[in-house]
Amino acid sequence: MNTATITGRIKASAALVDPNRYGRSDRSAMGRWFWEIDRVLLLLLAVLIGFGLIAVAAASPAAAHRYSGGSVRFDELHYFYRQIAWIAISMPVMIAISMQPRDPLRRLSVIGALVCTVALALVPVLGEEVNGARRWLNLGVGQFQPSEFLKPFFVVSMAWLLSLRETDKSLPIFSLSAILLGIVAILLMRQPDFGSTIIFGCVWIAMLAIAGLNLRILVGLGIAGMIGVILAYFFYDVATARIDGFLFGEGDNFQVENALRTLTAGGLFGMGPGGGTRKFGLPEAQTDYIFSVIGEEFGLIACMAVALLYLAIIARVLIKLLDEENSFAILAAAGLVIQFGLQALINMAVNVQIAPSKGMTLPFISYGGSSMLALSIAMGLLLAFTRRNPYLTRSPYVVKWGGESIKA
Template structure:
């Protein structure tokens, strides 16, 4: 009969009354950042609309029988991945910070091993070996490794606050270098950039001396030059972006096609299903879905989507302003950097600002690995940004009376 008794009441911050005895779900509801969760759900909804617009292009390109093609096949599949990913995100977000950190560390080990197995078990797709194909399933280890890697490096760097003598910076560099080498072997230049940029951002946030940041910037410039000189995949992407060696008789390249598509709809778009330029795009439902949105829903819709991504980043950073735990700050900021950087790269490629990198647009592009990995990463982010709304987090300044 105890469950029918009214919950005990206690005075909370601001004089509000809160129940002392609450279920785990009720605690999660009060502690979760509902604004951040709403923005993520809005992105997922936008993504479903965008995939529905781009699905006929992919369905026609990949179908061997034009008569039996199902135009919305990729929309139905994306709906299935959303139905799987949302519960994953919510369950991970319910974990306490310690358990969320442990889960990320375990996932980092598992998917790092999987990344090492890609050359052996990998499947070649579009000239790159990035996928592991097992009976009944196929996944991209680097997508799942990204959020786990960020949390793991954040945990390593947070140990400097306890013991300055720990060699966490060389260790984090070694892990990042190994991942970068494995990714460039696939080749996957875009993911390599994201991993290295996240590591650099975490180093900067951890408070390393500025001379090391300067050395890091110099090393990055040197690696860029070496990449162009000796790394065929990176050199080809840069040359395509600059138009070096392109034969005009072969027609426009991917960047030109994306630019024509995104500007074809003007500010308001040609309307859902009315786009024609999208049928000339490669990977319209993944890498270039932002261009499809621009054609059918207009540049105003593209600007609105960019504002949603910006709002997510700003929301997390504001949430961390009064956070005191160094690991939480590094982990949440690192996950936000990874999320925002991926969005910037994809939108920049579609707007012909960056070279083509094969990067999906978070929660909007089609993809099972991408959707599940993003849900896992955002679940970790929601777990790390949870807090008791009735706790006064204003710093207390003690006055000595002198």
């Protein structure tokens, strides 16, 4: 082998292990994304998705047994393999969205919110009924749940709307946002989907608080929300059945009672992967009650770790927003992570029997194509709105204390 050949191979090898690749001097699209993205948040999401895949693998035999009628031909890991496929589709979507600038994502979200709202209006007419509710549209190649995709688009659109108040305080922004929320709430309750209605309402109030709405008005909205739940109890059959079952033990409480027994059956450390037996009695082990499967097979300590992981994601985003100067980015990112955390909280509360059954999945843990893809869009938007240019220095907060200005 001659000297020129050896030199060429050395240069080729050096290019593969170039220490400057994705370094701070890299100005390529991927290089800028790598340094601007919140890598801690990305890592937390990756850990959550990985744990979710393990949980679906644990719940898959129970779901397969239930929906196959005990047929031996039905693969016990059927839902696990399908979840891998959905993750393979969803993760590139999340990364692709996280690489986009904020302005195109704002426009995309407004268009997405309009499309999903129209689809939501078509669900009671064209949707397929599953477990007594019409929430899905059949697209031939699969089912599409408009409410799941509407969640992130609604939050970003609402953030854009509320941020307009900075440019013109005379605009009736709060009234307009209330009207839009009312339209979505009516469409959701027709399905019926009372749980998602509550999430949309709570996130809206939280975003109003962040946008600086008067405290008295916020308190009034909170009271109005409680009155709304009371009225729903008396005039909305779904809410009546769920609340009666939760408070008075009336009706069919098999699901939530069995979920709690399953969750605590494993004790602190669980029965081990594949060792759970009570999960075979759960009606939706792979979706609504997967948190109980985690408790049985991996123990209450694992359940606590999952809860802390959600808390870490929420805390990371809120801390990241402390020095953000763009009001739209603050509202959008805060709204997305509050919605994410609230959905997780409600699912876990149902599993431990401190909230009535809602039919709501555990984010990135539960099985589901629509849920996984919609959450990936939401987290892609969140990653995009929390991106920071490492070459820009942000202005520190200046606080007046004792007549003297100091840096916070």
